[in-house]
Structure formats: structure tokens, C-alpha cells
Amino acid sequence: MLATKAIMEQGVHVEGINFFTGFCVEGHTHAIRKKDKEKPKRNNSLWVAETLGIKLHIIDIIEEYKDVLINPKHGYGANMNPCLDCKVFMVKKAKQWMEENDFDFIITGEVMGQRPMSQRRETMPIIAAESGADDRLVRPLCGQNLPATLPEREGWISRDKLFGFSGRGRKPQMALAEEYGIEEYSQPAGGCCFLTDESYSAKLVDLWKARGTKDYELDDVMLLKVGRHIRPNQDFKVIIAREDGEARFLEGYKKNYINMNCASHRGPLALIDGNPGAEDLYVAAQIVARYGQGRDAEQVDVLVRDLAGNESTLQVRPFGVDEMPKAWFI
Amino acid sequence: MSQYELDARRLLCPLPVIRTQDKVKNLQSGDTLRVTCTDPGVLQDIPAWCRINGHKLIETHSSEHEYIVTLEVGK
Numbered sequence: 001m002l003a004t005k006a007i008m009e010q011g012v013h014v015e016g017i018n019f020f021t022g023f024c025v026e027g028h029t030h031a032i033r034k035k036d037k038e039k040p041k042r043n044n045s046l047w048v049a050e051t052l053g054i055k056l057h058i059i060d061i062i063e064e065y066k067d068v069l070i071n072p073k074h075g076y077g078a079n080m081n082p083c084l085d086c087k088v089f090m091v092k093k094a095k096q097w098m099e100e101n102d103f104d105f106i107i108t109g110e111v112m113g114q115r116p117m118s119q120r121r122e123t124m125p126i127i128a129a130e131s132g133a134d135d136r137l138v139r140p141l142c143g144q145n146l147p148a149t150l151p152e153r154e155g156w157i158s159r160d161k162l163f164g165f166s167g168r169g170r171k172p173q174m175a176l177a178e179e180y181g182i183e184e185y186s187q188p189a190g191g192c193c194f195l196t197d198e199s200y201s202a203k204l205v206d207l208w209k210a211r212g213t214k215d216y217e218l219d220d221v222m223l224l225k226v227g228r229h230i231r232p233n234q235d236f237k238v239i240i241a242r243e244d245g246e247a248r249f250l251e252g253y254k255k256n257y258i259n260m261n262c263a264s265h266r267g268p269l270a271l272i273d274g275n276p277g278a279e280d281l282y283v284a285a286q287i288v289a290r291y292g293q294g295r296d297a298e299q300v301d302v303l304v305r306d307l308a309g310n311e312s313t314l315q316v317r318p319f320g321v322d323e324m325p326k327a328w329f330i
Numbered sequence: 331m332s333q334y335e336l337d338a339r340r341l342l343c344p345l346p347v348i349r350t351q352d353k354v355k356n357l358q359s360g361d362t363l364r365v366t367c368t369d370p371g372v373l374q375d376i377p378a379w380c381r382i383n384g385h386k387l388i389e390t391h392s393s394e395h396e397y398i399v400t401l402e403v404g405k
Contacts, residue, residue: 020344042371043344046378056382060348222342248395252340252368 001048002173003109005180006140008052010157014107016056017097018045019090021065022221023194044192051182061093062218069195070214074126079201081193083118084126091131098136105136105151111173112142112166121145141165141173194225203229206330210234210274219253223271226250229330230287236274237330238284240291254305260288263313264301267292282314289318331360338367339396346372347379350401354385357403362388364400372397380404 004014049056068089072082087110094106110119118127124146128137135150143149143162152159165172177185194200203224208214210231223239226246231237239257241247247269250259257271258281270288272281281304289300295318302314336353338346346367353363365376373390376399380387384404391398 018344020348024344043347043375043378045344046347046375046382049382050378054382056379058344058348058351060345248368 001052001109001182001185002176002180003107003140004048004052004054005182006161006163006176007107007138007157008054010161012157014052014054015101015103016045016049016052016054017094018056018058019061019093020058021069021086021193022062022218023069025192025194048185051184057097059093059097061089064093065089066216077196079196079198080204081195081201083115083196084123086193087118087127088130091127091133091137095131095133095136104156105138105149106133107138107140109141110139112139112145114166114168138162194221200224203330206231206237210237219256223250223253223273227270228291230324230328231330232283232287232328233280234274236272236276236280236284238270238272238287240270240288241268255309256307258304258306260285260302260304260314262289262292262294262300263303264299265289265292265294265297267294267300282316285314285316286319287324289316290320290324292318294318331362332358334361334363336363336365338365338369338372340368342369343371343375347375350376350379350399351383354401354403359403359405361403362400363403364398367397367399368395370397372399376401 004016008014045056045058068085069082072085074082074084077083091106091108098106110124112119112121112124124139128134131137138149138151138157139146141163142165143159144164145166148159151157163176207216207220207224226249227239227241229237229239239250241250250269250271253271257273258276259269259271261267261269267288268291270284272284276284285302285304288302289295292300294300298317299315300318302316304312304314334353334357336349338349341349346365346369350363350365357363365372377387377390380401386402386404388400388402
């Protein structure tokens with residue numbers, strides 16, 4: 001937001017690009033759950049574009065991004081976040097868009113030293129070089145700490161009006177925001193990607209391990225954001241809704257997964273991912289019963305729907321609180 | 331002027347906006363597009379996307395768990 005504003009202040013026409021990887025954290029994802037209802041249901045990139053008065057192009061890179069996540073040349077960060085490869089890839093895509101749409105250079109909001117992986121003095125030249133953007137990549141917020149870029153040398157923008165921010169502190173950025181009259185801004189401390197989240201990353205690694213391959217579809221990564229994930233063995237896991245909002249979301253996947261819910265008592269919807277055998281389904285039903293209102297009953301009827309839509313009922317004793325090992329919870 | 335439909339149910343933000351954006355690219359000015367979604371966030375996002383990109387919001391409508399946004403493609 002600040003980088004865009006800084007370049008717009010120099011009289012340059014700027015348009016925004018927002019890449020959607022499938023792992024983006026948005027208010028909407030939070031809004032599935034009641035506890036997050038307070039968070040604004042808005043797409044922050046659209047909100048920023050509207051606030052700045054620029055056009056925004058949202059680009060779906062879900063398929064292409066798989067290779068970035070599965071085979072990161074520069075490795076992962078603290079979790080499954082391939083930040084440096086991700087940045088290289090996105091700048092490369094931005095360069096492609098720039099050329100197709102007759103734009104002259106790319107700007108990013110990077111600040112040297114702000115992030116431990118992709119925003120270090122040593123890694124910033126890697127992004128410029130490996131993306132192919134080279135000296136058409138301008139970082140307005142820390143540009144004065146870097147060699148002059150083509151737009152500066154050509155006089156398209158003034159180097160004097162760029163900034164020399166560095167380090168993890170954000171006070172200079174906050175002061176600049178105040179100077180620009182920007183009172184509200186999103187993600188002041190990063191964290192806009194589920195791959196930086198420890199819990200989410202554990203679920204992704206579990207998925208790959210269970211399937212024996214580092215691959216995924218969009219539905220997989222969406223479902224990792226929702227519900228309790230409980231894996232009694234490598235053949236199956238239970239994804240169980242924690243509340244009505246999640247149950248409604250999971251409803252949309254009922255045709256693609258074996259699914260079950262309590263029939264004799266109120267209880268949540270659960271999807272069964274994997275290839276469960278008959279005994280596995282019985283265990284899954286005991287888990288589902290555990291999270292329904294019949295958790296203390298001697299017996300609960302659990303309705304099971306297979307992939308063909310056929311229904312059957314399992315009569316199970318719900319698991320007790322100590323009967324589900326901690327290791328099952330992903 | 332033609333009327334078009336887009337089914338964006340089950341999609342979470344920002345996919346309904348991306349699908350709308352991609353559909354509108356192939357429509358003519360004055361055409362209308364009716365987008366059906368299950369993510370309530372579209373009631374904010376598609377109107378915002380219309381404002382940013384010069385399209386006209388005709389109406390938004392909510393049923394029990396579906397959200398419908400109708401827009402007219404701008405120039």
C-alpha cells in the first residue's frame with residue numbers, strides 16, 4: 001500500500017496484481033467460523049486497491065504454484081512456507097503481466113531485513129535476478145539502500161523520493177502511513193499465508209505422508225483450513241465440523257467424500273478422507289459420535305453415506321475422552 | 331445486450347471474484363451477469379471489484395445460504 005502510494009505520488013500510473021495461490025488467508029476464510037465473525041468479510045487487496053483508487057487484477061496461480069510449493073529451490077522457512085521461491089515466482093509472473101500489458105516496471109512493498117527469508121540483503125538480488133525482472137524491479141520503501149534501478153536511471157522516478165527503510169521495526173512505515181493520511185491498513189505483521197502457520201503446515205505434511213506423494217488439489221488445501229482433522233491410521237482421516245458454519249462449508253463436499261453424521265442425536269457433519277475399510281468406518285463413527293450430543297450415551301446411530309450416495313447406519317459406542325490418543329489429532 | 335449466469339457456489343474468496351473477472355473479460359459492454367455464490371463475502375467483494383473496474387452493480391440478493399450478485403458490464 002505504501003510502496004504503491006510512494007510511486008503514485010511521483011505521478012506514475014500504477015495498477016495492482018494480486019496472486020491467489022489457494023493458501024491466502026482472507027477474512028472470508030475466518031468468517032466460516034463464528035468466533036471469527038467479528039473480522040471484516042472483505043478481500044484486503046480489493047479494499048487496498050479501492051482505497052488507493054487503482055485497478056486490481058486478481059490472478060489465479062493455483063496450478064502453477066504447486067511446483068513452487070512442492071519443489072522449492074531455496075527450501076522452506078520455519079513451516080511449509082517457500083517464501084523466497086514464492087517471491088521469485090510472483091515477480092516472474094508480474095513481469096510476464098507487465099510485458100503483456102505494456103507496463104514499464106514492477107514495484108513491491110519489500111523492506112530489507114523485514115522478513116527472515118525473502119527480505120534480506122542477500123536474497124533481494126536473487127529475486128530480481130531469478131524472476132528475470134532485474135533492474136525493472138523497484139522496491140520504493142527500501143530503494144535507497146539498493147543499487148539504482150532502470151526507472152531511476154532513466155528518470156521515470158526520482159530516487160530521492162524513494163525510502164531507505166530497513167529492519168523488522170515498522171515505525172517508519174507507520175509514520176509514512178500517517179503522512180499519507182492512511183489510517184487503516186491490513187496485515188501489519190505479515191501472516192497472510194496459511195503456509196506460515198504451524199498447524200496448517202502439519203496438516204499439509206500429514207496429507208502428503210498419507211498419500212505417499214507431495215501433490216494436492218485445491219479442495220485439499222481448502223479443507224485443511226476447516227474443522228478438526230483426526231487421523232487414527234494412515235488409511236483415513238476424519239474431518240469434523242466444529243460448528244454450523246464449518247458444517248455448511250463441508251456440506252459442499254459431501255458428494256466427493258464418504259461422510260457421516262449422528263442420526264439418533266444432534267451432531268456434526270464429518271468427511272472421511274482416504275480409503276477406509278469397514279473397521280476404519282466404525283472407528284470414524286465412534287469419533288463422530290464423540291463430538292455429538294450423544295457423547296455420553298451407551299449407543300449412537302451414525303448415518304454413513306458412501307461415494308455413490310448409498311446410506312447405511314452404524315450403531316456405535318462413542319469414544320470416551322481418554323480413548324482418542326493425542327497423536328490422532330493433526 | 332445479453333444476460334449470463336455464473337455458478338460460483340462452494341468457492342471461497344477470492345475465487346468468486348476471479349471467476350467473475352474472467353467471465354466479464356469475454357462479455358460486451360451492457361451485458362448483465364448474475365453470479366450465484368455461497369461465500370457471503372461476495373456481497374462486499376464483487377461490488378468493490380465493480381467499483382474499481384468500472385462495472386455497474388445492479389443488485390445483490392441473499393437467500394438462505396446463497397448470495398446472488400447481478401452486475402452490468404461497463405465499457
